[in-house]
Amino acid sequence: MRGLAVVEDLLVILREVRDPRDFTARHDLGELLFLALCGLVCGEKTCVEIADFASAHEAEFREVLALRHGTPS
Known part of the structure; x- marks a missing residue:
């Protein structure tokens, strides 16, 4: 539960x-x-890579983010 607080x-x-x-x-x-930030920490180097990373992990990110319009592209 501490992870969510962080x-x-x-x-x-x-x-x-x-x-x-x-x-x-x-x-x-x-x-x-x-x-x-998450994408960069996980080794993504470009905006496209970060967008692909966010899209691939959208379900996990939705546990902590609203993402009202989905993940940015």
């Missing part, structure tokens, strides 16, 4: 990052940064 704490920190995107951005910036 994820939630990390999401709180990532959501403090100012979002420079337009107000019509579909994906939550904190969730997007979390997915990117």
Whole structure:
């Protein structure tokens, strides 16, 4: 159960990052940064690899993230 608390704490920190995107951005910036961080830690090197990684593990990510519009591509 402590792992979930760590994820939630990390999401709180990532959501403090100012979002420079337009107000019509579909994906939550904190969730997007979390997915990117996870992908990088797991060895993904490009945006495409990170997107593929997030898509392949969507079920697991949905346990801790809302992903209202699915995983970003």
